Amino acid sequence: MSSIKQAVVTIVYGKVTEELDQTFITFSRNPFLQLHAFVIGDKLPDKQLPQITYHLRPPDPSFSHPLRDADFRRWIFIDEIDVDYALVVDGKDVLCLGDLPELPTLLRGAAVGGCVEHNGGRPIIGQQYTSNYINGGVTFWNVRDSYPIRQEILARGKTRFRNPADDQVALNEVINTRYYDQLCILPCQYNYRAYLNIKQRGWPTVTHLDGIKIYHNYTCLNEARKLMHIKDKATLPPLKLDTGPIPSSQQKWRQLRYRLNPLATD
Secondary structure, three states: OOOOOEEEEEEEOHHHHHOOOOOHHHHHHOOOEEEEEEEEOOOOOOOOOOOEEEEEEOOOHHHOOHHHHHHHHHHHHHHHOOOOEEEEEOOOOEEEOOOOOOHHHHHOOOOEEEEEOOOOOEOOOOOOOEOOOEEEEEEEEEOOOOHHHHHHHHHHHHHOOOOOOOHHHHHHHHHHHHOHHHEEEOOHHHOEOOEEOOOOOOOOEEOOOOOOOEEEOHHHHHHHHOOOOOOOOOOOOOOOOOOOOOOHHHHHHHHHHHHHOOOOOO
């Protein structure tokens, strides 16, 4: 796919502009991806990495909050660079841990791709409910085909302030109501949100990141960086073999045990 231009893009402001060597630079392991960082502010960072092309853009006060300004405009900035496909990621809390397939392969002909958020079943305006609530921190785009989708998301963001992070709300309202047939839902390995070796109420905790391509959890970035080697795929342990039919009393105990510990193999 050497003739297809592909990029990974982030939009940052404030102190995060000086910290891309901790997060965004990890995507440079994929030689087919150009790295572009859009900086919202009045100057480029003092520490600029040679692997990244930097773009300076002024703030847009019509979004009422700097987070909304960055998060809504990130999906429009990709039209300003000469690429066919773009992966757009948060600059503060996303690591690339594994080699990625090229973006057209991941999208499989769709205009937009993403991973379902940890709590994927949510009410949304329009469709009223979706079980495919996409996390907005890592999104994949066919730049040409997704243009009307991204324009509609931007227009919805400019229409009304709901909260400083309502870009994800607008993204899901537009895509899951009007463009679901142009959506490719990717495995969670491409936007992994679990906590690593840290307990957090309401979230899963894992002990390894084997098989993970993109990790997205600010709290656990340091834990993730400690991992010396990550396997391409996680190991699937075998289940302990039943030697015969299981009596009903044992079946009930097994069901209870599985509910209490779904990771048990014996």
